[in-house]
Amino acid sequence: MNPGMTLQTSNLDHIVGQLTEAVHEHRILPGAKLREDEVGEIFGVSRTIVRQALRAMAHEGLVTIERNRGAFVARPSIKQAREVFEARALLEPQTARAAAERATPEDIAQLERHITAEHDALDRGEAGVALKLSGDFHMSIARIADQKIIEDFLRQLISRSSLVIALYWRRRNALCESHAHHALINALRMGDGDGAEELMKGHLLDLFTQLDLREHDPAPTSLRDALGK
Amino acid sequence: MNPGMTLQTSNLDHIVGQLTEAVHEHRILPGAKLREDEVGEIFGVSRTIVRQALRAMAHEGLVTIERNRGAFVARPSIKQAREVFEARALLEPQTARAAAERATPEDIAQLERHITAEHDALDRGEAGVALKLSGDFHMSIARIADQKIIEDFLRQLISRSSLVIALYWRRRNALCESHAHHALINALRMGDGDGAEELMKGHLLDLFTQLDLREHDPAPTSLRDALGK
């Protein structure tokens, strides 16, 4: 639309993006404290901006803010974990159907590049990166469906899913979502709405049943290490 | 849970609540500017708090923030208006079903009090208040269904619906939702999940088809008058 435009992303967006990515990739774990000074020093901004970022992430469900105690990466309860996947089951199958009816060849190509990157990350043993890319894959489908509001909701749900997986994922080995994602792409390519809807439904159920919804606490993380700064 | 507890709602929550209510009741119309100084003076807080409040409302979709230009009550586009009701159609029927399966007698009683208040407001000619109560009615159903996440999503959708109605409502006369709401309560009382789901689906479709999705601009509002301060 404006090819030469220097896609200016604000300082705030950058901080939210970096922190969000780190949480999605499990470099910062649920329960970790996000001190305002520390974050501000890392990114070279004042606490004013950091507080905006943390509040934005709190609105997305990624962060919990406790008055006078600070911001922590959220720890979804077992009930919340259930609700996250129930909500996804309500939104995503229908969205996959809409995407199947609208997907262009470029859309398909982009999804395939996504899958490739996801696979590569797994090969390199970067499970966190693969998980993050998997979330991006689901977001892409919502984008193809051209439903901005549902896309927003899904962003929150995928963020929370990442936390749920960090807390309740059963096995130590990584999620292997390639097959399900491949099948979905095929349905999208064929314009098979029914198939896409069913595949997505099954995929989400599959993910959910691999959770072990028991209480336990995760190890804390050093923020500086997680952000590599 | 703690009967004597002084339900302390923070200063910030109070401002968000007051502004949100004013928008829901159409005392402040889409496009109206919310100057930080003005809001701060009205509520007796500094711009720091006001900015938090406006950003929170932006996250809910009630406010649009334009860099260096300020915050305005959001003006959903026609496409967004459509998406709002599509999303509601995806979430609310299922939620009504869940509510029908869980509603207690107290829940029913509360809903009926709601309807009464709504009716009274209409009798007094306070269309905005009635609209706000109608939104509360839908929120109550989500609460009864005991789905916090969907409740959050629905809050955003109902907020946006209020803006959509302000912009695109066809007739000058008020929405008459009493009948649909009464029928819904009956289904909930009977524990009739199927009925509740169908009634909600029809109710939302009914609302949507009464919109006139054409462009036009609304009159601006004085903030002080709207908040009565």
Add this chain to the structure above:
DNA sequence: AAAAATCATATTGTATACAATTTTAGCCTC
């Protein structure tokens, strides 16, 4: 007179200073 440029004002963006609260460490008591 219309359009453009300029300056003054108003408003928002960010950093900093100070207040309020929590956390931590030290010390005492038992």
Add this chain to the structure above:
DNA sequence: GAGGCTAAAATTGTATACAATATGATTTTT
């Protein structure tokens, strides 16, 4: 050594000061 009190330090909450930008009036130019 465990528990509890006190004081210091660390951290967050809010207001204010200053910088950057946008807005609106005035003047200048054509």
